[in-house]
Amino acid sequence: MPPANFKDELIAEIKNLRAFAISLSGSVSLADDLVQETLLRAWSKSDKFQPGTSLRAWLFTILRNIYYSNYRKRAREVQDSDGAYARRLIVSGDQESHLDLEDFRKALAKLPAEQREVLTLVGATGLSYEEAAVICDVEIGTIKSRLSRARSKLVELLGLEESPASAAAVGRMRRAG
């Protein structure tokens, strides 16, 4: 039987759980199914949760396991390749600051799921490398290298790299001026 405040603690995590599910699956409808299934499983396995540990990390682990065992194939079929889910989902926001975000989402959608999830876990949810490693069931070194590859790929896709030639040219101009 779940502890008395378990339901409230679950409720507090739903927004983060759904954001992670959307990032992972690239689809709002799949993400919602994933969240439902995760909540069901968390409820029925609540005795497996160790109080004092991170409920968020525990829920992410459950969601991720469900995703890779049941949803991955479906996700490939329905995933918005250009991150268009965000446009449907997001109702408000400063258009000015969202200009680059659209490009960012398109680039993010092109990463393999393994890289996208690590980027999300470490870069956006505030979980530690250690927690991400437990959630993904890999070594910390693997988390770091996936993160590194994800960043390199995004820099490349978004054209953020600074070529040594132009950097050197700028350096010379600065020295000359």
Place this chain on the structure above:
Amino acid sequence: MLAWQNGGEVTKLNPTDDDGRRNEAALDPKALDSLGRALKAHYDDLVHAPLPDKFLELLARLEAREQRGRKSGSGDAAG
């Protein structure tokens, strides 16, 4: 010119860990900073998107079922 610097063309990154680390070491800190900010902004948008009611409804159903289960469980024990 290195493969990852050829002017925005999609290029293959060597999928080994060593290469991943080398590539990141070569990344511009400003580029990493804008990536970090975009990632947070993207995720914040998702976190703050309106939630459908179905999640709360599901949890309410689970809780109600549990309470019914407890009542019928004690009823059975008494009977």
